[in-house]
Amino acid sequence: xxxxxxxxxxxxxxxxxxxxxxxxxxxxxxxxxxxxxxxxxxxxxxxxxxxxxxxxxxxxxxxxxxxxxxxxxxxxxxxxxxxxxxxxxxxxxxxxxxxxxxxxxxxxxx
Numbered sequence: 001x002x003x004x005x006x007x008x009x010x011x012x013x014x015x016x017x018x019x020x021x022x023x024x025x026x027x028x029x030x031x032x033x034x035x036x037x038x039x040x041x042x043x044x045x046x047x048x049x050x051x052x053x054x055x056x057x058x059x060x061x062x063x064x065x066x067x068x069x070x071x072x073x074x075x076x077x078x079x080x081x082x083x084x085x086x087x088x089x090x091x092x093x094x095x096x097x098x099x100x101x102x103x104x105x106x107x108x109x110x
Contacts, residue, residue, distance in 0.1 A: 075104035083107055 034041035053063070075090060076083045082097035092103045 074107040074109050076107050078102050078105055 071088045072085050075086045077095040079102040080098040
């Protein structure tokens with residue numbers, strides 16, 4: 001038997017084992033239930049993060065980052081000249097037309 005064929009057969013059989021199968025969401029329960037219940041645990045996290053935000057001078061914050069304010073330009077792919085809309089700070093992208101990563105150039109719209 002060919003060594004490569006044996007490797008492929010072993011790999012195929014290992015992928016069939018339950019340890020290598022991905023579980024769908026909700027198949028198993030939680031691994032750990034906090035004392036007092038999940039609702040109490042979540043309320044405690046929210047309460048403590050609010051206290052930290054209000055009363056402590058921490059170098060981090062627990063809030064969501066700000067979203068861009070809608071500043072966008074038209075840019076074109078330097079490989080295939082596909083034109084699309086992107087934010088003003090975009091310098092490269094995976095082009096939806098040619099499916100390659102390339103730099104982009106700003107396009108003047110009249």
